[in-house]
Amino acid sequence: MQGPLIDTLARQGVTRRTFFKYCATLASLMALPPSAGRAMAEAMAASPAAVKRPSVIWLPFQECTGCTESITRSHSPTIEGLIFDAISLDYQETLMAAAGHQAEEALHKAMKDNEGKYLLIVDGSIPLGLDGAYSCIAGKSNLETLKEVAKGAAAIVAMGSCAAFGGIPKANPNPTGAVSVSDVIKDKPIINIPGCPPIPVVMTGVLAHFLTFGSLPEMDSKGRPKAFYGETIHDRCYRRPFYDQGKFAKTFDDEGARKGWCLFELGCKGPVTYNACATVKWNGGTSWPVESGHGCLGCSEPDFWDAGGFYKALSMPADPLKMVSAAAAVGAAAGVAVSFANRAKKSAAKAGHETTTLADLEK
Amino acid sequence: MPLENIPIVTVSAGAAVGPAPLDGLSGNAPVLLREIAEHVNRLLATGESSAIDLNALPLTPADLDWLQETLGTGEIAITLESDGDSTLNETACPGVWWVTHHNEHGAVVSRFLEVAFVPELVKAHPEDIKIGLEHLDLLISGLS
Amino acid sequence: MNEMQFLTWVRGTGLNIALGIFLLGVIWRLIEIYGLGRKKDLSAPRNVSGASGWNTMFRRSVPPEGMLKKSPVSYIGGYIFHLGLFVVLFLFAPHIKFFESLLGISWPGLPSQFIDLVAVVTIAAMVVVLVDRINKPVKRYLSTFEDWFTWLVTFLPVLTGWMAVQHLLLPYTTMLALHILSVEILLIVLPFTKLFHAFTLWGSRWYNGQVNGHKGVAV
Secondary structure, three states, X not given: OOOOHHHHHHHOOOOHHHHHHXXXXXXXXXXXXXXXXXXXXXXXXXXXXXXXXXXXXXXXXXXXXXXXHHHHHOOOOOHHHHHXXXXXXXXXXXXXXXXXHHHHHHHHHHHHHOOOOEEEEEEOEEEOHHHHXXXXXXXXXXXXXXXXXXXXXXXXXXXXXXXXXXXXXXOOOOOOOEEOHHHHOOOOOEEEEOOOOOOHHHHHHHHHHHHHHOOOOOEOOOOOEHHHHOOEHHHHOOOHHHHHHOOEOOOOOOHHHHOOOEOHHHOOOHHHOEOOHHHHOEOOOOEOOOOOOOXXXXXOOOOHHHOOOOOOOOOOOOOOOOHHHHHHHHHHHHHHHHHHHHHHHHHHXXXXXXXXXXXXXXX | OOHHHOOOOXXXXXXXXXXXXXXXXXXXXXXXXXXXXXXXXXXXXXXXOEEEEXXXXXXXXXXXXXXXXXXXXXXXXXXXXXXXXXXXXXXXOOOEEEEEEEOOOOOEEEEEEEEOOOOOOOOOOHHHHHHXXXXXXXHHHHHO | OOHHHHXXXXXXXXXXXXXXXXXXXXXXXXXXXXXXXXXXXXXXXXXXXXXXXXHHHHHOOOOOOOHHHHOHHHHHHHHHHHHHHHHHHHHEXXXXXXXXXXXXXXXXXXXXXXXXXXXXXXHHHHHHHHHHHHHOHHHHHHOOHHHHHHHHHHHHHHHHHHHHXXXXXOOHHHHXXXXXXXXXXXXXXXXXXXHHHHHHHHHHHHHHHHHHHHOOOOO
């Protein structure tokens, strides 16, 4: 697409004011000062000469396309989606018209033309098993492709839990040997946007930040943008007061569930899940899992699939306690054995007891 | 404002959901009045407009109601119809605007207090005016 | 290992091992203690009012005359932290959920703000008791490694649990995992140290009272 972003948006029926309003909200969501919203809007709306709109290459690996769906289908047409349209998305298998050799050509052309400047988005994990044979594109393993494309990237966005942490492909027993982007690439700035799928506005927020400031936003120790992943679901949850009062739904259809009480006992992983669902919500702010009555699965955390079951409260044992009965039996046996030993000792002491006689004392 | 001068800080808004007192007032709203006064002083002195992001502050719904009630209603109420309504209402203190953005479902997505002669969003952009002029020219040419 | 794996480990394998050792130790020691037996008492029982097992259980639970003034920290601090531990351990909703998953029974909990307050008081009482142990020359002289160590393994679960809830120092996930880990250390240590008094306290008080009552002495 050519011309300033604002023209592109105008063609889609988005006015400048709508866009400015969107940027103001985006800045607010990212905890940036209001002036940043204006700066963002102006930088992004300006002509391509004023702001270098980077080429974006999107590589899909072991993924389900849910992340792409989340971004493009959140509710159409979204400004989120339009920003995606407006950047130079040079390679995205699902969205691009080209296929086969043409697509590969587009990829290599984008890499060559924008070397060192393009933004690489990855969704899906990278299989290392069988030399990467589990997932190949154009005859190359995902590992090879990632290394090749990452070399010339300015920064990498690991989109979704699979790219960020390995996700479901990495779930026990991890048959394909799946790993995350950061397990493979060590020498590039990587930002993780986990979630299964991630919230669309988080994606565009990071993108808008990159377009405006030329850098990735502030990140936490897991490489996630702090603005969106700074707090747990539990801490921002509207049902939190019920947790504090000790009011819990015990089943999905009891009195407590109907009254909207806390879902902790039904396995909600909100307390250990860092994400913005509770504030940003889903489907254009309509609702989110906890609001619809189901506990948080913790989908934006590493290894959420193997965290001991979705319907087990966090304070409950993650696995069946197999050792306990055996240990009890061993303990009982040891106790009985030691008791017998003690009795034997006592009998021996009794037997060895010598009676003192008068004769002994007179010696 | 140059881009590099914009401080990017992560604000923890966790306090906002903490247990609120019975009347729901956290005591954070009254101090905001002083901050607004400072912004108004600057507007008068330098003409520089500014904004306060109400969603970024630990304010309870009751705080917001109190603030809105205290600031009162002015003479002008503007509604912007784009991707859901936005209301830009003057308060009883001229120059202080209560700005609320809704999405297309009517939910509030962001709230600002803007201190300006006219809210930024209301002003027409020169580029848009140019497009409007082209349209005008087209209308005029249609007359002859 | 990331913190989620850490948490899952302490909730799974770690808990399995710790509960296993705990149960093994507790059953072993209880059987051993009760299997020891006692010599037959050949003397005629003397009945003195107030000298019985039940009396002693009660009497030893209140400070002897004058002792409260002599050693207020031991009694008041000790009482506060024991009651605090009981409240925090058995009346915090997530803990109840844990017991329910193990034992199949549950009971009502208390609001978390109240538990939070009790935890702070418990922590303070434990610190005061420790400082007293360090400051008083006699107490310090009597203290062995086991005393310091058991204080620490009792203190850590309370501290880490409170810090997890308050989001102090470390992310909640890590702190929660550390909390559960500290509880597991406590579980492993409990049967083999003086902490076993949690199981033997009432039994031994009753026994001492009963045996001495037999001899006509109210202890």
